[in-house]
Amino acid sequence: MPRYMVERTFPDGLHIPMxxxxxxxxxxxVERNADLGVTWVHSYVSDDKQKTYCLYDGPTPEAIRQAAxxxxxxxxxxxKVAVLDPYFYQ
Structure with a gap:
């Protein structure tokens, strides 16, 4: 399954209560994504909570966009991204 990095901007910040x-x-x-064969792997959130960088597995960029x-x-x-790991070369 291809892997994708999805960049998002939240002008007012992303606020998900803990x-x-x-x-x-x-x-x-997660449940809505599954209907389209899309899996949310994990996300990185900027300190100001205005940008996220999310890794997804999915069949196509269009499926990722539709899930969003x-x-x-x-x-x-x-x-579309691939893993580059510093330990790959050892």
Whole structure:
């Protein structure tokens, strides 16, 4: 399955509470994604919470974009990526 980096901008910041409400919100994203064969691997959030860099596995960039739309999430850019690991060369 191809892997993609999804860059997003949240002008007002991304605010997901660190409680059961936040966990439920994240689980909803996972469930909607699954309908399209998309898996959220993990995300990196900037200190100001205005940018996220999210790793997804999915069949196509279009499926990733459609999943984002279903979840009400912005998409700035979708890039197909591969892992570069410093231990690969050892």
């Amino acid at each position: 409680n059961s409400e936040g966990a439920a919100a994240c689980q909803s994203v 739309e279903r979840n009400g999430l912005p998409v700035d850019r979708i890039s």
